[in-house]
Amino acid sequence: MKLVNAMPASLRAPGAPAAPPFADVVAEHLDAVYGYLVYLTGDRAAAEDLAAETFEKAFRTWRRFDPRRSAPRTWLCRIAHAAAVDWFRAEARRQRREETYVRDAAMLEESVFAEGLSPELERALRRLTPAEREVVALRVLLELDGPSAARVLGISRTACSTRLSRALKRLEEEMTHARD
């Protein structure tokens, strides 16, 4: 991968670590951001659009990214989170306007979260709220540590751990219930 769009040295503070080239960031974190958005939205098409939007926004503001303040993955997840929240708002407006739930019907028919998941886990994931799926995605899929995930969610570390614990418990219960 050729190095493009690395932050010019003249714009960095003295002693500040250099930000990696943006193309490297795309290569390294695209899967993670996409997976996070799939879990959060429960909609692969929407996740694809939102991932593209996230990286576009990240590229526009790449000069302001400070590696000392957060890792690139955390920074990207925050952008993705804001984009997804806007998407949820738009969806809510659209659903109120149309009073139809086409997306829910689609979710029941095809695998949304991943091809390799068991049907029970897939169904259990669908039953979680977006907030619960989001914390699972951040902590489990993206393997962010507690403080980073809490920063993305805008909540405290304790609240983040609590939310994750509840989400995983509920996931297990849903899977057990589905097997029974």
Next chain:
Amino acid sequence: MPATDPIDSGEFSALVDELRAGAPAAPERLRQRVLELVPAPRRRWSRRRRLVLVVVPAAAALAVGAALVHGFVSSGSRPQAVAAKGHTVGTLGPRATTTTVEKRAVPLKPATATTSDAVPGALLSDRLVHADASLSVRVADRAALTRATTQATRIVTALGGYAASVQYETSHQGYGSASLALRVPVGRVHAAVARLGRLGTVLEQRISTQDLQQQLARQSNRIGTLRRTISAYEQALQNPSLSDSQRVILKVKLANARKALAQMRHARSGTVSSAATANVSLTLTTKQHAAVTPVPRGRFDRMLGSAAGFLGLEGMIVLYALVVLSPVLVLGGLGWALVRERRRRDEKRLLASA
């Protein structure tokens, strides 16, 4: 990391492993789509940074430029020409009663500080007038102050006047001042002011005259009328056919008329004596006067001084604007915080219920 973290505790290890094994991968079309967003590197400035980098220096340059232009324009005229302006309030016509001639802050040498040209000579000729003059003169030091005080008393005495009061004050820092209330004949007030002005540097002088001619004429007419009235009453009282009551009434009127005549004569005497002497208030001081520039400065210095003053004024305006706008800014900040908090709650509700 808290000890109760569900990932670290291994409580859900099987579930976590399964979720991680089935993590969704980004499709290749998305990867291409995102990489197409990355163009060649170029220097891009955000709108806010552009605004800061352009507008702020432009505003600062404009402020400094305006100050320099103001300083340049202000420094064009000599300070003496500006400071020596005098003006006359009112004119001396047949019905004019008060004339004030004012002269301020004339930084001239003592030898040239004549003031005879400041007062038209016709003001005091052929008419009965009262004059008041005030003069502020700066002298070099305390010794000069003492000499000038003594000299001022001698001047008015030589002109036929006198010093009504003298107040002399000095401080340890070498400053001093003297206030003299002087009386001089009205006809010599010009000469008095001119000679007093030579005691030092004239900082301020004011001469006001009040025309008493009409007042004197009214009083004289009234006196003549009263005399004729008294004469008539006296003749009437000599009539033997008057009844007792009529005689008493006439005597009362005659007494009142005589009393009014005495009062009017006294008032006319006051008018005449008022026109005889002029009040001259002389202030001698060793302090520097703000309006006086002791040492003439070069144009560049004056320009810098004016520019600095103008910049100070601009700073005051900016400060005033900040003080006025600060409540609005605080309210705006509070509103922004409220909107943000509301959006955060909406977001939480949305993600919990979707």
